Amino acid sequence: MSDVCIIGAGIHQFGRTDGVSGVDQGVAAVRSALSNAGVEWEDIQFAYGASDAAGNPDTMVDRLGLTGVQFINVRNGCAAGGSALFSAQMAIRSGEYDLGIAVGFDKHPRGAFDAKPAEYGLPEWYGEAGYMVTTQFFAAKIMRYMHLHGLSREALGRVAEKAFLNGAITPHAWRREPIDLETIMQAPMISDPYCKFMFCSPGEGGVALVLASEKKARELGCTPIRLKAATMRTRPPGSFEVFAPSVDIERGGTATGLASKAAFETAGIGPEDIDLAQLQDTECGAEIMHMAENGFCGDGEQEKWLIEGRTRIDGSLPVNTDGGCLACGEPIGASGLRQVYENVIQLRGEAGERQVPDSPKTAYSHVYGAPGVSAVTILER
Amino acid sequence: MRPIAENLFTSEDPPRLIGGRERETGRVVFPLPQGDRYEAYPLSREGTLWSYTIQRFRPKSPPYAGPETFEPWALGYVELPGETIVEARIANVDFDNIEIGMPLQLTVAVLDRPDADTVAIPAFEPAENAA
Incomplete structure (x- = not known):
């Protein structure tokens, strides 16, 4: 079967953008993705749009042009962006269409959900x-998890430290200042063992990806990034949810475990073949647990990995190269697509200061959230 | 003192929590869900701490119905052997002495609503407190 290709990627600044609605952040991301792909809105045959709290995505046709385009809204908790991307690639894989868009945006009020x-x-x-x-x-x-697998609180701190280091060199990130490990470890506790630097905050942002069939990508003369797998799964019995x-x-197992396994099977490769990964890190422990749940290391090995810096940008498996949710914040509808955006930029070698060295060829993304949903993608250059 | 909701505690002295037992599978849950799928199933008063955290900031109201002046409290998941793992306050213990695996027994904690209506919520305390 021919591959679905990502030929354009656009992003609207994550964080807080006062005076710009969530939909308009989505529109900005779409315009940027179209221009990146070298196509016009009029060429787009279909769109899937994800938002949790910032209105109906299809209303953006008002801004982008009333072309009569098929536009389907996706609301699927923390997997909304991943679900939009899954649906978009299916529309192409089925042969129904050969050029479309997956867009995700959100704008949440300040403070906890x-x-x-x-x-x-x-x-x-x-x-x-x-x-x-x-x-x-x-x-x-x-x-x-820490009790079962003998992990220290410092492991959590190391994840936060890395996130802010990466965020500091990422133009679309919200938190742009490095914070040293000692400051993180000494910060006031919010909910033990987590202090305030160990949670992400609900935020704002928008991301869009232009998808094309292999044939269409060739016609357009694009150098595509291939979407080798996109999966979405719900929880099995015995998982622990919010x-x-x-x-x-x-x-029992987890939604992440199911989505990950299915994605690797579809792509025909294994965790050892992945060059970089974006793993849901709404809090530091999530990144740690997801390293194991996605098959990159064993339970309890994370402490050693973090001390050795294996998940830093210059490590053997860079994780959350743009600072993840910890540095970019969590606009629910946009987060999953931000990860894919970051992977596209990295695989193209366009990530500037935060570029993963040695021309990475494969990249993995993973979201997880309420009420026990997960979505995974695997990209290949 | 009144319980925070109906059908949480049995009327025994001391009371037990009322869980639900799925008729078809025998799976035990808490609280008792509405409908016919589950039958009332009084839960064990003794268990061990499965996990916990300390709530350090005042949750948003609504829905939180606790007092305006906030004191941190401990929240635990308590494993009741052979039944289920129940989420409840951990009471009558210094935060520093809380450890996963510690033996616990059922008690009640006071939510202490702002309207001065004293309300009891499920809680567990160290088993040794009873000795």
């Missing part, structure tokens, strides 16, 4: 007691 018990099928008392707080879950999850008043004693 505001979740209500009823939205998760939970009784009101659960919220009254103070449990509708995502940071609690993240903290309890990593506390268990807002859980009880958890099964018998522990």
Whole structure:
């Protein structure tokens, strides 16, 4: 089967952009991706748009041009961007279309995400007691993982330190200042073992990718990045998810494990073949757990990996080369596509100061979130 | 003192938490879900700490119904052998003495609402407190 190709990538600055709506950040990303691909909006045959909290993506046709284009909105929690990309590549793979767009954007209010018990099928008392707080879950999850696999709190600090180092040299990042390990470790605790530098913040941003069939990419004379796999999975029994008043004693797999396995099977390669990875890091422990869940290392090996700097830009497997969610913030609809954008830029060798050395050929991206969903992509140059 | 919700505690003295047992599979959950799929299943009062964290900032209101003046509290997941792992406050213990694996028993904590209506929520405390 011929590959689906990414021929254009565009991004709107992550962080806070006062006075610019989420949709307009998406529009800016689309314009930038079109120009990057050297095609016009009028050429685009279809679009999938992801947003969680910033309105209906299809309303952007108002700004981009009323061409009558097929435009489908995707709302799928933290996997929204990944789901939009999966759908877009299917539209091409099926033979229905040969040129389209996946776009994701969001704009969340300041502070922690505001979740209500009823939205998760939970009784009101659960919220009254103070449990509708995502940071609690993240903290309890990593506390268990650290206990089981003998990881230190300093490992968490090293992830944050790396994120801010990478963010400092990434133009689209929100946090642009390095923070040293000692400052991170001494910062006030938010939810033990996490301090304030170890969580990402809800933010804003937009990303768009132009996808084409192999034939179309050739016609346009583009040097494509090949999308070797895009998968999305929901949780299996016995996973541990946010807002859980009880958890099964018998522990099971994870949505990430399923999405990762399926992606490697589709791509026909393994974790050892990946040159760089973007792994969901809404908090430091997430990056650590996801290194193992995606098959890059064993449970408990992360401490050594981090001390040796293996996941830094010049390491053997650079992880979150643009600073990830920790440095870019978390606009839900845009995050998964930001990872793919970063991988495209890296594979093209256009990442400037943060460029992974030795011309990487394969790149991996992974998102995970509520209520137990995950999406993975594998790109190849 | 009144419980934060109906159907959380049994009327025994001391009370137990009311979980749910899935009729078809025997899977035990907490709290008891509505509908016919689960039957009421009183949970063990004793367990061990599976994981925990300390809530250091005041959660947003709504939905949080605790007092305006906030004191950090400990939140745990408590494994009840052969049943399930329950999320609840960890009470009557110094934060520094909390350890995964420690034996715990059921008690209640006071949510202490701003309207001065005293409300009881599920909590566990170190088993040795009873000795």
